[in-house]
Amino acid sequence: MLQALHALLALPALAYAYASPESCSGECVVSDPGLIRRESDGKYFRFSTGNEISYASSDSLSGPWDVIGSVLPDGSSIDLDGNTDLWAPDVHYIDDTYYVFYAVSTFGSQDSAIGLATSTTMELDSWTDHGSIGVESESGKLYNSIDPNLIKVGSDYYMNFGSFYDDIYQVPMNSAATKKSSGDSAYNIAYNATTDHSEEGSYMYEYDDYYYLFFSSGACCDYNVDLPSPGEEYKIMVCRSKSATGDFVDKDGTACAESGGTPVLESHGTTYGPGGQGIFDDPTEGVIIYYHYINTDIGYADDDKQFGWNKLTWTDGWPSV
Numbered sequence: 001m002l003q004a005l006h007a008l009l010a011l012p013a014l015a016y017a018y019a020s021p022e023s024c025s026g027e028c029v030v031s032d033p034g035l036i037r038r039e040s041d042g043k044y045f046r047f048s049t050g051n052e053i054s055y056a057s058s059d060s061l062s063g064p065w066d067v068i069g070s071v072l073p074d075g076s077s078i079d080l081d082g083n084t085d086l087w088a089p090d091v092h093y094i095d096d097t098y099y100v101f102y103a104v105s106t107f108g109s110q111d112s113a114i115g116l117a118t119s120t121t122m123e124l125d126s127w128t129d130h131g132s133i134g135v136e137s138e139s140g141k142l143y144n145s146i147d148p149n150l151i152k153v154g155s156d157y158y159m160n161f162g163s164f165y166d167d168i169y170q171v172p173m174n175s176a177a178t179k180k181s182s183g184d185s186a187y188n189i190a191y192n193a194t195t196d197h198s199e200e201g202s203y204m205y206e207y208d209d210y211y212y213l214f215f216s217s218g219a220c221c222d223y224n225v226d227l228p229s230p231g232e233e234y235k236i237m238v239c240r241s242k243s244a245t246g247d248f249v250d251k252d253g254t255a256c257a258e259s260g261g262t263p264v265l266e267s268h269g270t271t272y273g274p275g276g277q278g279i280f281d282d283p284t285e286g287v288i289i290y291y292h293y294i295n296t297d298i299g300y301a302d303d304d305k306q307f308g309w310n311k312l313t314w315t316d317g318w319p320s321v
């Protein structure tokens, strides 16, 4: 009886608890994953930060994930420090071609650029590097040209990116989605004034007449060296707008250009610092969120980060895990 009462009292808390990451087997160590299925055979391909963009494939979201190798084994043709340590891949299928946008940068530097590699098959050594898409930054700019994320709006393309420095920016792209549209300059779409500007890793997704802007907020890395104060580590937030190019608000109606954002996934249980997320419409699971996270039973180093994913549930137009 007492136990039943306890179970009942625990329910409201449970209703708000985050689901644990789904299981993963094979190669599960990733940072900033990017996910797509191959049109020809439905195989999943998962790209991630480092090692000239590491990638792996699997017949199922939960693995086993088999390492394929690197997208650009010789690094990027972009002439910047960091051009053999490429970051934060964003993958799309456009006109029978797989596009992988990547960032060239070094930790803590604003000397950064976004590049593009393409392939029609995603097989090893099938990739062509196209170098910079024209989204570049240097020290003193408001933004940092990292963490690319492309969105198609009607027949137009936009590149969301950034930034840590002054947070999330956007710039229109050309009709082939290969370069920044000439003459257009980037504008801010999300900004947290209450902190030292650490929103990054955006992913925009259209669902039911809204554009949802997911982003990672807080300290991303090196937790084994410098553990942030509780709550300051990575977490995944979301804002939405009827327009893909601005006016994003959170669930309470706070503008996301003015510090707004609704949490989607935060540290819980043995899951710590989830971020680097993307959204994927899976034919069997429905709309999922995938991300990296620290499993506190495994370790806090950047190369301990694990691949996680969960189904998204939509309530009153807002997604939750």
Ligand SMILES: *[C@@H]1O[C@H](CO)[C@@H](O)[C@H](O)[C@H]1NC(C)=O
Residues within 6 Å of the ligand: 192, 193, 194, 195, 196, 199, 217, 218, 232, 237, 259, 260, 261, 262
């Ligand atoms: C803004 O920063 C504060 C302080 O770090 C943090 O508590 C809050 O969650 C952040 N908000 C967003 C939308 O990222």
